[in-house]
Amino acid sequence: MPEGHTTHALAGRLNRAFAGSPVAVSSPQGRFDDGAALLDGLTLTEASAWGKHLFVEFEGERWLNVHLGLIGRFSVRRHHLGLQPDARPAGMPESQVPPRTQVLLGSQIPVEGQVRLRLLNDAWVGDLRGPTVCAVLTPDKVDQIRARLGPDPLRPDADPGLALHRISGSARPIGELLMDQGVLAGVGNVYRCEVLFRHRVDPFRPGREIRPVTWQAIWDDLVTLMPLGVAFGQILTMDDQVADAMQALAEVTDGSAAAHTEAGTGARLGDRFERRFYLYKRTGEPCRVCGARVRTRLVAGRNLFWCGRCQRRR
Numbered sequence: 105m106p107e108g109h110t111t112h113a114l115a116g117r118l119n120r121a122f123a124g125s126p127v128a129v130s131s132p133q134g135r136f137d138d139g140a141a142l143l144d145g146l147t148l149t150e151a152s153a154w155g156k157h158l159f160v161e162f163e164g165e166r167w168l169n170v171h172l173g174l175i176g177r178f179s180v181r182r183h184h185l186g187l188q189p190d191a192r193p194a195g196m197p198e199s200q201v202p203p204r205t206q207v208l209l210g211s212q213i214p215v216e217g218q219v220r221l222r223l224l225n226d227a228w229v230g231d232l233r234g235p236t237v238c239a240v241l242t243p244d245k246v247d248q249i250r251a252r253l254g255p256d257p258l259r260p261d262a263d264p265g266l267a268l269h270r271i272s273g274s275a276r277p278i279g280e281l282l283m284d285q286g287v288l289a290g291v292g293n294v295y296r297c298e299v300l301f302r303h304r305v306d307p308f309r310p311g312r313e314i315r316p317v318t319w320q321a322i323w324d325d326l327v328t329l330m331p332l333g334v335a336f337g338q339i340l341t342m343d344d345q346v347a348d349a350m351q352a353l354a355e356v357t358d359g360s361a362a363a364h365t366e367a368g369t370g371a372r373l374g375d376r377f378e379r380r381f382y383l384y385k386r387t388g389e390p391c392r393v394c395g396a397r398v399r400t401r402l403v404a405g406r407n408l409f410w411c412g413r414c415q416r417r418r
């Protein structure tokens with residue numbers, strides 16, 4: 105299930121592949137034909153993320169909005185099709201070949217499954233499958249969506265006070281509030297469970313009983329943890345893995361393990377660390393700290409995992 109780190113990593117991949125170049129946009133599946141036609145051939149300016157929403161700006165103030173939902177995937181990969189020399193006038197560099205020509209040639213790149221949206225330039229292809237949202241928006245509409253979202257710990261401009269304001273005024277349990285994208289954007293079920301455990305917070309405490317100092321500690325922790333998720337393509341919350349990841353990041357000169365991995369080893373993201381958590385999907389197993397049985401209950405539509413003995417704080 106994609107959480108905010110997935111969307112931010114995706115925005116980075118899209119920028120490295122497409123930003124600054126004209127992009128051929130199509131809908132191999134056909135369900136996004138009209139939207140694709142509005143973007144086809146425009147230069148992609150910049151992709152950015154706010155929580156689980158992806159916003160891709162094209163020239164002419166046209167915005168593509170994507171939400172992956174539970175099962176959506178957006179793969180970005182190099183293609184080695186190249187453009188045949190006779191597909192362009194003599195002397196024209198590949199980057200200036202009209203997008204229409206790219207689409208024709210791009211049709212030679214096999215389409216696997218139901219591809220709602222395909223982005224293509226002379227070196228990269230991006231295929232979007234199974235999103236909850238895929239739409240072309242005006243700048244006003246983009247602003248409206250952003251105004252409804254809570255602060256995102258992965259955005260430098262985020263204001264944690266706004267989230268605290270919404271939490272401290274609510275009778276809903278903190279375990280539910282953390283999943284509300286209007287309170288806090290980007291946190292999904294794994295980060296929710298794990299960050300509450302890291303601070304020993306009782307997930308069933310009403311928001312209005314959560315102390316501001318506790319909220320600030322949770323926020324600061326997310327600001328540390330979530331960039332590791334972006335860099336390594338996997339959610340890391342256990343102290344030993346967090347320490348290793350921070351050490352590894354410090355050794356990467358450009359500060360981005362994702363860029364480093366793609367450019368260098370070609371290793372698949374998300375495989376660097378053993379998949380393990382304090383609580384997530386460990387129902388009935390012993391708590392790694394106190395040995396009590398890990399419990400689970402449906403909260404905000406997803407299985408919340410918690411330790412009833414460790415998590416008493418508010």
Ligand SMILES: [Zn+2]
Nearest residue numbers: 391394411414
């Ligand atoms: Zn415990």
